[in-house]
Amino acid sequence: MQIDILTLFPEMFNGVMQSSILKKAQEMNAFQYSTVDFRNYTENKHNKVDDSPYGGGAGMVLMPQPIFDAVDAVKSSTKNKPRIVLMCPQGEPYTQQKAEEFAEEEHLIFICGHYEGYDERIRQELVTDEISIGDYVLTGGELGAMVVIDSVVRLLPGVLGNAESATADSFSTGLLEHPHYTRPANFRGLKVPDILLSGHHKKIENWRRQQSILRTLERRKDLLEKYDLSEQEKQWLIEVDKTF
Incomplete structure (x- = not known):
């Protein structure tokens, strides 16, 4: 399995991905991952990835261009059709059954947002799944993505050693x-x-x-x-x- 994580804070994943079962799973080639700082894809001259919302209101909204271009770049490096997962409090409540479904995929892309929210066109055109890990709001999608990735990777063949452990x-x-x-x-x-x-x-x-x-x-x-x-x-x- 290939897992790509679009985030403004790639350093947040270092400890989690290099510890415990996730580290073991990489060593046995059950999965590999990469973090993609989508700020690197912005065309904004000030290196911004967010802007104020049309119609007014508090907070900032992630612009579509950097995320669309980052996803296009990731997709161009693989022949597999990925599931694109948007971490969002408005999403489908995450379950073990969803983890089992994701574990059947060959390629997952996670989009981790910050600020007030996403430009709606990201939801409409890019993502295949919107996932929430609970009825509360976090600073960003990174922690939620870590939860989902951990729950999926442990289900990959051979990762837990004893197949009955997961079932x-x-x-x-x-x-x-x-x-x-x-x-x-x-x-x-x-x-x-x-x-x-x-x-x-x-x-x-x-x-x-x-x-x-x-x-x-x-x-x-x-x-x-x-x-x-x-x-x-x-x-x-x-x-x-x-x-x-």
């Missing part, structure tokens, strides 16, 4: 993940559930399934409304929570 994650199944325990079996009087020490894999699998459903019920009941539970699971939930 068992919260949200990948539609439910929250079950609790985990490790040694010691008794820590300060807090004991690991006996079932996990039993060695009975089928019972452990059933316990984990129930715990996943229960945790989803307690923390994200909205997810259960979209999930296709078996009749046995529905009955078990009714026994656990009479309001279900």
Whole structure:
């Protein structure tokens, strides 16, 4: 996978991209990335990439020309048709399912804005996806792009080592993940559930399934409304929570 990041602050990505799983993924050639300072593409004699909005109002708006030209330059270096992702609080709420969708692509381009917003023609003509990582506003799109890139790269083949690690994650199944325990079996009087020490894999699998459903019920009941539970699971939930 090739990932290109259009940003006014390329230095922000240095630490994140050279650490942990993202560094490992590059070393194994699962993906490569580049940062593109789109200020380098401005035709403005004062090196500006933003201007005041037509019609008045507070803040500054990113001009289309530098971003269009930067995207054209990136696209000219590849034969693949990239997904062009605009990081924006107005965008589609980001989900694990979207991460899995992006992980199937060969080329992603991220546009990270600053200031008041983007010229609308950038949305209309350039981008394939507008993504928001939450209902709040950040100073710029860089932090959001880092979140999305991390969530996508870890899904690429071989990156996590164990393929089951990603498929068992919260949200990948539609439910929250079950609790985990490790040694010691008794820590300060807090004991690991006996079932996990039993060695009975089928019972452990059933316990984990129930715990996943229960945790989803307690923390994200909205997810259960979209999930296709078996009749046995529905009955078990009714026994656990009479309001279900």
